[in-house]
Amino acid sequence: MSEIADAGRRKGRSLLDNPRLRAILVQSLLLIAIASLAWMLIGNVRTNLASRNIASGFGFFDVTAGFAISQTLIPYEESSTYGRAFVVGLLNTLLVSAIGIVLATVLGFAVGVARLSSNMLLSRLAGAYVEILRNLPLLFQILFWYLAVLGTLPGPRQSLSLAGEIFLNNRGVFVPKPLFAAGSGAVALAVVAGSALAIILAIWARRRRLATGKIIATGWITLALVLVPPAVTFVIMGAPLSFERPELKGFNFDGGLRVVPEFLALLFALVTYTAAYIAEIVRAGILAIPRGQTEAAYSLGLRRGLTLRLVVVPQAMRVIVPPLTSQYLNLIKNSSLAAAIGYPDFFYVFAGTTLNQTGQAIEIIAITMAVYLAISLVTSALMNWYNRRLALRER
Amino acid sequence: MKRLVCALLIFAGIGVPASRVEAAVLDQVKTKGFLQCGVSQGIPGFSAPDDKGNWTGLDVDLCRAIAAAIFNDPTKVKFSPLSAKDRFTALQSGEIDVLSRNTTWTLSRDTSLGLNFTGVIYYDGQGFMVRQDKKVNSALELSSASVCTQTGTTTELNVADFFRSRKMKYEIIAFATADETVKAYDSGRCDVFTTDVSQLNAEKLKLAKPADHIILPEIISKEPLGPVVRQGDEQWFDIVKWTLYAMINAEEMGVTSKNVAEMTKSPNPEIKRLLGTEGKFGEALGLPNDWAVRIVKHIGNYGEIFDRNVGAGSKLGIDRGLNRLWSKGGLQYAPPIR
Numbered sequence: 046m047s048e049i050a051d052a053g054r055r056k057g058r059s060l061l062d063n064p065r066l067r068a069i070l071v072q073s074l075l076l077i078a079i080a081s082l083a084w085m086l087i088g089n090v091r092t093n094l095a096s097r098n099i100a101s102g103f104g105f106f107d108v109t110a111g112f113a114i115s116q117t118l119i120p121y122e123e124s125s126t127y128g129r130a131f132v133v134g135l136l137n138t139l140l141v142s143a144i145g146i147v148l149a150t151v152l153g154f155a156v157g158v159a160r161l162s163s164n165m166l167l168s169r170l171a172g173a174y175v176e177i178l179r180n181l182p183l184l185f186q187i188l189f190w191y192l193a194v195l196g197t198l199p200g201p202r203q204s205l206s207l208a209g210e211i212f213l214n215n216r217g218v219f220v221p222k223p224l225f226a227a228g229s230g231a232v233a234l235a236v237v238a239g240s241a242l243a244i245i246l247a248i249w250a251r252r253r254r255l256a257t258g259k260i261i262a263t264g265w266i267t268l269a270l271v272l273v274p275p276a277v278t279f280v281i282m283g284a285p286l287s288f289e290r291p292e293l294k295g296f297n298f299d300g301g302l303r304v305v306p307e308f309l310a311l312l313f314a315l316v317t318y319t320a321a322y323i324a325e326i327v328r329a330g331i332l333a334i335p336r337g338q339t340e341a342a343y344s345l346g347l348r349r350g351l352t353l354r355l356v357v358v359p360q361a362m363r364v365i366v367p368p369l370t371s372q373y374l375n376l377i378k379n380s381s382l383a384a385a386i387g388y389p390d391f392f393y394v395f396a397g398t399t400l401n402q403t404g405q406a407i408e409i410i411a412i413t414m415a416v417y418l419a420i421s422l423v424t425s426a427l428m429n430w431y432n433r434r435l436a437l438r439e440r
Numbered sequence: 441m442k443r444l445v446c447a448l449l450i451f452a453g454i455g456v457p458a459s460r461v462e463a464a465v466l467d468q469v470k471t472k473g474f475l476q477c478g479v480s481q482g483i484p485g486f487s488a489p490d491d492k493g494n495w496t497g498l499d500v501d502l503c504r505a506i507a508a509a510i511f512n513d514p515t516k517v518k519f520s521p522l523s524a525k526d527r528f529t530a531l532q533s534g535e536i537d538v539l540s541r542n543t544t545w546t547l548s549r550d551t552s553l554g555l556n557f558t559g560v561i562y563y564d565g566q567g568f569m570v571r572q573d574k575k576v577n578s579a580l581e582l583s584s585a586s587v588c589t590q591t592g593t594t595t596e597l598n599v600a601d602f603f604r605s606r607k608m609k610y611e612i613i614a615f616a617t618a619d620e621t622v623k624a625y626d627s628g629r630c631d632v633f634t635t636d637v638s639q640l641n642a643e644k645l646k647l648a649k650p651a652d653h654i655i656l657p658e659i660i661s662k663e664p665l666g667p668v669v670r671q672g673d674e675q676w677f678d679i680v681k682w683t684l685y686a687m688i689n690a691e692e693m694g695v696t697s698k699n700v701a702e703m704t705k706s707p708n709p710e711i712k713r714l715l716g717t718e719g720k721f722g723e724a725l726g727l728p729n730d731w732a733v734r735i736v737k738h739i740g741n742y743g744e745i746f747d748r749n750v751g752a753g754s755k756l757g758i759d760r761g762l763n764r765l766w767s768k769g770g771l772q773y774a775p776p777i778r
């Protein structure tokens with residue numbers, strides 16, 4: 046008896062002495078513990094929900110939603126399902142986030158560079174912008190844009206109008222909607238073909254420059270390649286394009302393309318707020334590049350603008366991109382404040398209205414977490430890929 | 441974010457094994473020493489804090505009546521203001537003992553949410569409010585209108601039904617709280633504000649110029665508003681149900697907060713049973729036998745609370761209408777105490 050036990054102990058000891066095996070053992074034990082905990086939790090949740098007569102499961106996805114949504118990028122009606130409402134909300138979140146990220150980046154870079162400008166007025170203004178926008182709560186800024194700016198626009202009957210084509214009122218911005226007739230396919234094809242040629246030209250010019258050191262001016266040719274073929278096709282096909290004008294009908298404008306004020310208010314607030322942070326990141330990134338780099342560029346005879354563009358910014362990007370990623374993630378998550386002004390984003394449509402009408406809090410909160418996690422992970426993955434491309438390559 | 445907290449609360453509560461039997465709500469309330477009651481975030485006449493910060497209103501009085509029946513003290517209530525969206529989660533998670541917040545009784549809420557409606561404290565219906573200068577006289581003229589409403593309500597579903605069944609175009613903007621909804625309507629973002637008519641009357645008082653707005657004549661839905669409890673505690677369900685019935689029965693029998701002391705001497709057997717001088721009806725509910733005396737003495741009968749909060753004796757001045765007693769041509773009808 047004791048001999049066997051002894052042997053076992055000895056064997057056990059020698060196994061545990063192996064650090065790699067030990068690590069694997071500990072990690073798998075941890076994994077098993079977490080998995081069984083999760084399993085237990087899910088089991089308990091299900092029995093407890095059942096004992097409280099609260100509906101559970103994911104069957105609600107194909108039940109009729111019954112409510113309307115004010116902005117839908119895909120066709121949606123009151124008789125559509127909760128599943129479709131889910132997609133509508135998700136697309137609304139992606140729309141405001143994507144446009145928000147692009148605009149915030151542009152504005153943030155402009156303000157960041159302006160803050161370093163040798164023009165006192167410009168740099169002071171940029172400084173004030175950053176300090177004010179960064180220090181006011183975002184929710185307040187959203188409400189400000191919604192109620193104090195867009196809310197004070199006149200009603201549909203007294204709309205501000207631009208050339209009688211574009212209208213601005215407290216129901217949003219209305220622009221003519223392009224209607225594509227037969228033959229627009231050919232125009233689109235011409236656009237693609239022209240652009241493809243322009244790209245090929247750019248690649249060839251770059252190869253030439255790298256090989257011979259000669260810079261070839263391609264600007265005008267590129268412009269012509271992009272514009273002339275579509276224009277010619279457009280005329281040949283008999284101008285296959287007309288516009289549907291927004292018109293005042295009853296209480297509101299009908300027809301045309303419309304951007305709702307809830308979207309605009311949320312977008313403005315997200316862009317201006319996030320741009321303040323991006324500006325600081327850009328400024329820090331540029332300041333991180335040793336002064337010697339600029340001086341070296343100057344002594345090579347590069348002008349200020351070129352120095353910034355060719356020498357400083359490419360190096361600064363390596364410092365800028367990682368914190369920039371987290372600003373993008375913040376913007377996406379902050380877009381869920383949409384509920385305050387009734388913009389039907391994902392959080393609002395799904396974790397708000399759908400949750401309330403179906404009462405299935407647990408499933409819906411879990412899915413909501415998973416969706417935001419997925420959006421964030423994809424964004425970081427893209428940014429990490431971009432970051433690796435920028436990384437210093439040792440030669 | 442309250443919603444998230446609520447959801448996490450249920451998650452936390454619900455993740456533990458089911459073997460633990462939950463204590464009866466009545467016992468929990470007695471041990472706590474107060475009733476936790478879910479109300480609105482402020483609808484004058486139904487549930488709103490007055491200038492001294494005391495909650496008042498029809499829905500509030502129901503909670504006070506329950507507290508009076510249990511503790512003989514109508515102040516032993518704590519109120520949780522809840523938005524339409526968060527109210528059911530708060531009740532499911534046990535954050536509140538009873539939900540008394542202009543909540544419409546519907547089949548799905550009564551079943552799949554694991555909740556029970558105990559009765560109807562106010563028979564309501566949905567209506568529309570518009571600015572007078574829009575020159576609209578009927579809801580049928582609202583085609584192409586922008587409509588403001590609150591999310592998580594029967595309202596947003598009814599309005600969708602109304603417009604879509606008549607093939608009328610419309611745009612809906614749904615907000616999370618009543619205040620945001622009213623602000624957006626007041627700023628002109630919407631042509632129409634829609635909710636239960638009683639709440640239209642109440643919210644109208646909050647507008648910048650109440651006189652500039654009219655409520656259209658059409659009532660587009662049935663909105664029986666009533667108190668709600670969790671399923672699974674029959675005793676508590678009965679207590680909340682019979683608290684309201686006691687007030688309606690008291691009105692029918694002419695028992696008021698002023699005459700209730702004398703009425704205990706009444707020879708009328710119906711009144712004797714209501715006021716506990718005959719039979720043991722209170723005990724059957726798990727309450728003292730004078731439960732109804734306590735309710736009527738501290739709070740009043742149904743007619744009194746209606747009048748004081750939303751009726752002729754209040755700022756709202758709403759007509760009793762459907763909420764008259766059945767014997768006077770209305771729908772308010774309580775089963776007998778016997």
Ligand SMILES: N[C@@H](CCC(=O)N[C@@H](CS)C(=O)NCC(=O)O)C(=O)O
Nearest residue numbers: 480481523524543544593594618635
């Ligand atoms: N009776 C309807 C609507 C109830 C409702 O919440 N109405 C809004 C309309 S203004 C309200 O009372 N809001 C007050 C608040 O959120 O505090 C329901 O039960 O769904």
